Amino acid sequence: MDYRFAARMRNAPESFLKKLFDVSSDPEIISFAGGLPDSNLIDVxxxxxxxxxxxxxxxxxxxxxxxxxxxxxxxxxxxxxxxxxxxxxxxxxxxxxxxxxxxxxxxxxxxxxxxxxxxxxxxxxxxxxxxxxxxxxxxxxxxxxxxxxxxxxxxxxxxxxxxxxxxxxxxxxxxxxxxxxxxxxxxxxxxxxxxxxxxxxxxxxxxxxxxxxxxxxxxxxxxxxxxxxxxxxxxxxxxxxxxxxxxxxxxxxxxxxxxxxxxxxxxxxxxxxxxxxxxxxSDYDRHLKEVVSVYSRNCRLICDLLDDMADTGITHTSPEGGMFMTVNLPEGLSSMKLFEEGIRRGVAVLPGIPFYAGSGGEDMIRLNFSNTDEENIKEGMARLSGLLTDLSSF
Ligand SMILES: Cc1ncc(COP(=O)(O)O)c(C=O)c1O
CATH class of the missing domain: 3.40.640.10 (Type I PLP-dependent aspartate aminotransferase-like (Major domain))
Structure with missing residues (x-):
């Protein structure tokens, strides 16, 4: 059947999110690719x-x-x-x-x-x-x-x-x-x-x-x-x-x-x-304090572990809030390659490409720091470090 969709739907950027959700549901993969707040902090x-x-x-x-x-x-x-x-x-x-x-x-x-x-x-x-x-x-x-x-x-x-x-x-x-x-x-x-x-x-x-x-x-x-x-x-x-x-x-x-x-x-x-x-x-302000204390701790830990990888040529932003940061990759290393290899090695990062209305993002990834606990951050960053060392030495 040739469905006659409106022409404007041709402008819909290809959804990256479907691929991402598939990845996020694999328990073997430590994911920094998603964007979820920490479920443990929801005041059920x-x-x-x-x-x-x-x-x-x-x-x-x-x-x-x-x-x-x-x-x-x-x-x-x-x-x-x-x-x-x-x-x-x-x-x-x-x-x-x-x-x-x-x-x-x-x-x-x-x-x-x-x-x-x-x-x-x-x-x-x-x-x-x-x-x-x-x-x-x-x-x-x-x-x-x-x-x-x-x-x-x-x-x-x-x-x-x-x-x-x-x-x-x-x-x-x-x-x-x-x-x-x-x-x-x-x-x-x-x-x-x-x-x-x-x-x-x-x-x-x-x-x-x-x-x-x-x-x-x-x-x-x-x-x-x-x-x-x-x-x-x-x-x-x-x-x-x-x-x-x-x-x-x-x-x-x-x-x-x-x-x-x-x-x-x-x-x-x-x-x-x-x-x-x-x-x-409820005490909303107290709840917010609790949320940001977890997110700031996670963010600091990831920043420190990324700093330890500086010899691979990466640089990163240092947020003072929120849930995300970006990492600029060493010259010649593509964010898609890092994503695909990362999946094989059990760590998911989000390539920068969908964050650009035109071209861009091949040399950048986004990391989420709100939805991974300390142990997984350490293990996930160790996997990323190994991956960066291997890929940037080519
Ligand atoms: C910058 C920004 N704006 C808006 C939204 C949409 O959020 P919601 O529809 O849940 O309010 C998001 C979700 O991640 C976001 O990152």
Whole structure:
């Protein structure tokens, strides 16, 4: 049968994830390739208590249809937390609950991108964003990331010359590199973008995972009318609940509502109510401290073990939060070869290729540090070290 798919599906980048999931399910392979938070840190008992409360006290309402906007008390909680943590003026009216922040990428793509519109993205950038936006057939312009964020001259040029619709970036503990924008870069981006009709899509999936728990000023603070900011409880509470949010100017939110309503009517109401009860009745800040203490320990251990491999010619980023880092490979060693050989030797890394909208990533891999315990990190890194020594001596 010759299925007549829409032409836009031809732009869907080949999914790397299927291959990855196959690999992750093999118990013999120690995987740094995935992107899962640590299951042991999910507060199952706390969520169970909140679920029991919601079902006992408000079960009939929680299991009914609701409005597209999302549960008001949860939106108020998010707005209050923005004010308290980041000092940005936030109102529940500007916040919508989505089915995981991944849904924001799709809906923002749907409401802003016309075929061949220009948009900007960090290089390397989040592969899930490249996949989501690509379906709307934009021309994607990449801006190289350095240690303090995207190259600002190239960024300014995209705004002034290319008139991009929006630039998608992750200022805190970026996926894949783990890098963060400096304070000055955040302000400069705000200054460059304000008074233009381009937007900055600020994906803050990892902002709460700062190892030192000190909040960083969002770009939103410097140009609120030009910034869409998205967040998620996936990395901090539980990804399976699929609760994320968007905060944006009212004009954007009303168009967003129309698209979200057409897509799914509303996000899972039961989970929204459980999340709201959980956040308000547990010690969320203490929970976050526990999460980052594990992730920072893992990250430090991996960085130290990678430093021990420096004579193979690798260099790596040193994240101060989040779940990911990248490793630059010695000249001539391809990330695909390292991936394929790694599988044979029982260690999985993620080649950098899908993190580039154009070409790139042959000389880089991403490592996840949230979902491997100390013993496996040591064994997995020993396997990687052996592999690098063997492959880089060719
Ligand atoms: C940068 C970034 N944004 C968004 C998402 C989507 O997360 P979720 O839909 O679970 O909120 C992810 C998932 O890994 C991510 O890394």
């Amino acid at each position: 008992n706390g969520i169970k208590d909140s679920a029991a409360f919601v079902l006992d006290e408000e079960g009939r309402e929680a299991l009914q249809y609701t409005t597209t906007e999302g549960h008001l008390p949860l939106r108020e909680y998010i707005a209050e937390r923005y004010q308290k943590r980041l000092g940005i003026s936030a109102s529940a009216d500007n916040i919508r609950i989505v089915n995981g922040s991944q849904q924001c990428l799709d809906i923002i793509g749907k409401i802003f991108i016309e075929k061949n519109d220009r948009i900007g993205i960090e290089s390397p950038g989040y592969l899930g964003a490249i996949e989501a936006f690509s379906l709307y057939e934009p021309v994607i312009r990449s801006v190289e990331m350095n240690d303090s964020g995207p190259d600002l001259n190239a960024f300014a040029q995209l705004i002034s010359d290319e008139k991009i619709k929006f630039f998608y970036g992750i200022p805190n503990f970026q996926n894949p590199t783990g890098r963060s924008y400096s304070k000055d870069t955040r302000k400069r981006i705000g200054d460059i973008i304000s008074e233009t009709d381009s937007l900055f899509y600020e994906d803050d999936a990892f902002g709460e995972l700062a190892f030192n728990q000190v909040p960083r000023v969002p770009v939103n603070k410097y140009a609120p009318a030009n910034v869409i900011i998205c967040g998620s409880f996936s990395k901090t509470v539980a990804p399976g609940m699929r609760i994320g949010w968007i905060m944006a100017p009212r004009e954007i939110i009303s168009v967003f509502d129309a698209a979200k309503q057409a897509a799914d009517l509303h996000s899972n109401y039961l989970c929204q109510k459980i999340m709201n009860h959980y956040l308000r009745n």
